[in-house]
Amino acid sequence: MFKEIECEYHIPVLYEATLEKLVTNKEGVYLDCTLGGGGHSEGILKTLGDGGKLISIDQDQQAIDFAKKRLEKYGSKWEVYKDNFENLDTVLYLAGYDKIDGILMDIGVSSTQLDDPERGFSFRYDTKLDMRMNKTAKISAYEVVNEYEEGELAKIIYEYGEEKASRKIARLIVEAREEKPIETTGELVDIIKMAVPFRRGAKGKKQKHPATQTFQAIRIEVNRELEVLKTAIDKAVECLKPGGRLGIITFHSLEDRIVKNKFRELATNCICPPELPICMCNNKAKVKLVTRKPIAPTEEELKFNIRARSSKLRVIEKLG
Template identity: 55%
Template sequence: MDFHHTSVMPEEALAALAVKPDGVYVDCTLGGAGHARRIAGMLSPRGRLIGLDQDEAAIRTAKERLADASCRVDIVRSNFSALASALEDCGVTAVDGVLFDLGVSSHQIDTPERGFSYMQDAPLDMRMDRTRSLSALEVVNAYEEAELCRIFKEYGEERWAKRIAAFIVEAREEKTIETTGELVDVICRAVPKGVRRAASGHPAKRIFQAIRIEVNAELEILRDAIESAVHALAPGGRIAVITFHSLEDRIVKTAFKALARGCVCPPGLPVCTCGHAPEIKILGKAKKPSAEEARENPRAKSAKLRSAEKLPGGAPSA
């Protein structure tokens, strides 16, 4: 199956990065190389693109689609949590731009055997990096009821988290829940019929999101990855982050605010003694996809793009 993924807000992302022809840029979430190809197309032979992804299929596809790039291209199989070490391995001490396009790719959703979709029956998996040991199968069948409830509430913001967790535990006592279809059946039984009829989305959507986030530790690593990316930026360099749900966006917004903050002394001190200087300048409010893009690509509807620029005042540390 070809790796298909429609890049979200590509023009807005390129504008946010303000790509310099001779610059060094990092795509932390290569996917189908949609954003990466656009960046590479704006770089001269003296420019450099470094791409990271933990999905083996994405790595193979990116190598093919970037083979004709005129700039130097380095593709690294790695989670973006290891950005600093990836840059060190590439011999890079500072970069001009970093892009994150978070969440699950269209290819992962549309490949049934990956187990990301609640619309197709498949083995429970949801691992972006298939070398990881933890899968959705283990989460669903081995987590305690209270822990299931917690991740459904925190990562899925699911109103019926407690009831769904209880139904899952009851169902797995009779038989291991092995497929996405079996899990969807349990979720649908747990959510009252009246709620299901009134809801605008599928009753399993938030639960699948929560399990996927837990399996891939998506939120745990995000804040540190943003800080690492900002530290790697040269003065004037840009960071752009595309998120797809409120939990991701909240983390990005909070991280940007903290990095843009100056003095952190306790209120009331007559003079600043901390010497803390802001690292970035936030570039306006979050941007959303155009109405036309949202119509053509339904998966773009919830996207938000936030960007910031590295301020002078110290050597970057990769």
């Protein structure tokens, strides 16, 4: 199966599990919030019947241009909008829908974005600092690295990258940019290496590059990824029909923690403090958990797509 779904743009992770858990009404309306190369979108379109409909969103024009060529054969069964998925409610309104049957969010950077030197996402290439998923966005990695105050930089690197050497990295960045602006990923990597030694992975695993966590942190800040995710979850639940499902694929612990806690909160009835003898909040659960534990990729999938190794799928269903 995985050989069949490979494409030149991006291999979709957790492909079979996502389709199985998400598409419960083959004549329903679905939303793919993160189109990318169109792998998941095409899977949904193939699963839907003649009366089904898919709407896709992406803020990256390069991804939209690629997916249009790939999915044009589905005609009016598919629509695409250029936007950030935090505006999913607006997109659905423009498409003429109020409540729909399912929503998918595949969070993170696509393989194509990572592998494109011009995008500046990866420390593997010495290129201009950028990291914007939307190339028209005003803030890039260059502004974060060269304009943020030292304390703010340290906070971002610690909270979004879970990097223990965050203060030292921030201090060295500020010292370096006093001499000249930090313009490339290579310059930033050299600075990080002065603060973080090469880390050996667990036995049998590849060594972790010293810049991994800092680059992750800056990318999250540039694209407001965690803020967007929190907003989008609430909007998605409101846009689902009773019985409709929301599936979210995450790639690192920060994202997964947000999704897990938010799903648990939405699936809880009483939210009163435990010391109260009776419920005073009158809160009612909005969803039920379809996956109590996240679905991880199989060994078969990892043979074809090693970048899927940290992915997790969680699914909820809207209550009536």
